[in-house]
Amino acid sequence: MGVAASIDDVARRAGVSIATVSRALRGLPDVAAATRARVMAAATELGYVASPFAARLATGRTSTIGLVVPFINRWFFSEVINAVEASLRAASFDLLLYSLRDDEGRARFFELMPLRKRVDGVLLVSFLPSYKELESLSTMGCPSGLLGIRRPGLLSTRIDDVAGAHGAVAHLIGLGHRRIALIGDDPKDPMGFTPPGDRRRGYQRALTAAGLPLDPALEVHGYYTVSGGSDSMQQLLALPDRPTAVFAASDEMAIGAVKAIRAAGLRIPEDIAVIGFDDHPMAQMYDLSTVRQPVAGEAVDLTERLLAKLEAGGDLAVSEAEADVVLDTELIVRGSTDASRSAPSS
Amino acid sequence: MGVAASIDDVARRAGVSIATVSRALRGLPDVAAATRARVMAAATELGYVASPFAARLATGRTSTIGLVVPFINRWFFSEVINAVEASLRAASFDLLLYSLRDDEGRARFFELMPLRKRVDGVLLVSFLPSYKELESLSTMGCPSGLLGIRRPGLLSTRIDDVAGAHGAVAHLIGLGHRRIALIGDDPKDPMGFTPPGDRRRGYQRALTAAGLPLDPALEVHGYYTVSGGSDSMQQLLALPDRPTAVFAASDEMAIGAVKAIRAAGLRIPEDIAVIGFDDHPMAQMYDLSTVRQPVAGEAVDLTERLLAKLEAGGDLAVSEAEADVVLDTELIVRGSTDASRSAPSS
DNA sequence: CTGTTAGCGCTTTCAA
């Protein structure tokens, strides 16, 4: 087989017109069973597959979804990419991947709209599009979905960060803790992530609900990194009246905190209890209590709803009812808050 | 802007033919500066972008690369995907991502060739295509590149796993160790990865080169997971004459080993030294000596050479000289083999 | 330097 077979080759071989080949191969009705069989046979013999580009030109549909992520090589996002890829594959859609990386990349994306005219739908993961960006997005003329963030008029799937954080802190309170610190917030976050603020809110509400005071000294920036978590834990340990428990708004920061606590010669959870957020694979390795979010579940839910929307017509308008789905988080109690649940090995 | 502008709209607005628009916008020569300016202006005013599908149909080139990985959500692969995406983006190529996941997905991929007729080139990451699979790949009629594996007739970029492992073990020997164990091999690896065998070979050669005996009891399966590493370390610790050092063929396994050693109440590196492979981000967190491989560097090198090949004509034949690039690994000495290099905090 | 024209390989009326 020198050059790939085209629809004409199949038509000739099956002794029918190209129109019939097209219909037969796509499973359209009004094709005689015998004819269809003959066409299918010819197609397999020639190893024929329709050229997607010709089909796209003719139909206007691309069978491709653009997936836009801030980063590729970070746990959360690679989980999302993986789940989206699987869902799309199952629906015979192609996945066009685009990574923003930084402010510059983000600006370039929204200015050039490089996915324009090449996807049927767009999925934006975990960053908040500005009003201008949304407008720019709308010039693509295709439906889009937001993962982790809610915006009126767009599909979205997310978790309730406030509730998740609330649950984590309530767990600590239930354990008898009264001085509970928060390691969170990244004051120089370039993507405008919303979870940090929500998780802080959940922390504050849980304290307030339990009648505990909010102490600004107990709220520190962790920059959502291991080292940031470690640094801010040291800061907390230096406090005259140090906390007995810490809620870190991400597992990375929690692990940093764990390291700092151990380095100070203190025990976890006896001297200080620690709980994180996400259920990153490392959380288990560090025997860290945390709030699990169903990352793949969110991705699958959103992808499938976007595909359903395309199938249903694909107009841009989204009804209130269908727009937003909120998935549950789950409190995972391990040894870092409850000694009785400690994993066997260090 | 209701429906997206097409080339005719631009032509009309600029008062030229569509051919001139095409030429002007693609920066082809033989277009008067004034004309080009007029066309560009019209294009921006209309927010015009050429439909990639029409262009692809007409030229036969897709400006798209297919990236085929065994997994998406694992450190190594997400690093590769990230680097490839960046390289392609810089060259204005699109990235079509495909994940194999398991035997079944792999079979489906090579049977259906879902990337056929939609990419100009293919990148296969870290799995060894069988002869049949390579044949199937060749029906795509486009050049391809292999990351991490060498195959005659295909582009490839990789590291020398044998040499890397050799270096790690030589480091241990240089430290005075004489009984050195190997944690490696995954007897049920579905992807046919080649690094495990090569790393074992490097281990054996280093011992032999130093005149040390090979003791089969010191070579255990680690399954390339944390828990596998932990289990096999326990096995090694139970040996009557236990090793004083361990080379784990991946950082994950090394970390498992570290946990098992600590759980047994032994000190690292005083009682047992541990070195891993890869320089996974966790290696630093565990103060683990390791062999760093330039993951992104490999991906970028391969991608750029594939793009260069496409630009140069894109025929399938690959000369011996251009085919294979081997990048250097780097020995990273940390506290798990050398106490004097210990990181400050645990 | 620019315009005309013939495809690229499909899908989709419209007729038969």
Add this chain to the structure above:
DNA sequence: TTGAAAGCGCTAACAG
């Protein structure tokens, strides 16, 4: 149930 023919929106000779 099938075929002929007209696009889809571009690029690439070929003239001029």
